[in-house]
Amino acid sequence: MPWRPMTVADLAPAFTLACAIHVDFFEALEVMTDKLAVYPAGCLTLEMPDGELSGYAVSHPYARGRVPKLNHLLGGLPADADIYYIHDIAIDAAARGRGHAETAVDLLAAHAGDAGFREVRLLSVNNSEAFWRRRGFSAVEDEHVDVTSYGLDAIYMRRIL
Template structure:
């Protein structure tokens, strides 16, 4: 992902995740803070998918639509903030490839896990990728802001 991709990323986010709006500044900040975790997939010259991820703190996922300011000096997990795919890319294996690349990125950072908040009924997909739901009462309010089916999930490396 480059700065030139950000308008298309923001537009795809609004299309794929309309119930979870985020300001364009959120995507720009994540790219500035951790470029290796921000990637795009193009098909026929158009943005077809993106992922935003970065090192973070275990059991402390960032709130939706919030600027981070900076990454932690001593991260304890690799956080997958957002993965969005156009319908025509789903089922192509692209998301499995992305997850594999993020696992490698987390290993390169010497982090023991990946974590995310699964929304829109995606928990089954993430389970197939090795993630497990984690019950944590301290996250109840934060998860509620993502909808009734939101699940905090983790994959240990």
């Protein structure tokens, strides 16, 4: 399986990939480093057979009705963490279309369930809502969440496990 736990050595290539993919959603290397330090079990890398890093996933426990602001350090997990939050899944263009993103979602959802969470949440950006709906997510319409740092088209979504 090409997905494996992220290590500190993966941060620089993952950051380079993030900068290339998320042009409109920049986060500093320190932010990715912080998320790995705070919750390493939720960080994965997609390593291809040639050893190249072609993707990454960052996730962690968080609190219902809130989202981490873009390009801000977590500094720790909230004491009231009651949902599992997928912060980012990014796949290099050359590795897309092979089911890697779907596999990452399945791995993270399984981890969330094993960790005792019954709900996974995320923000859909870059017109990715259809992808997330196919993975069992739906828009959260009964809560107001500040998503302004992610743009006007961001959609707060959830999947019940």
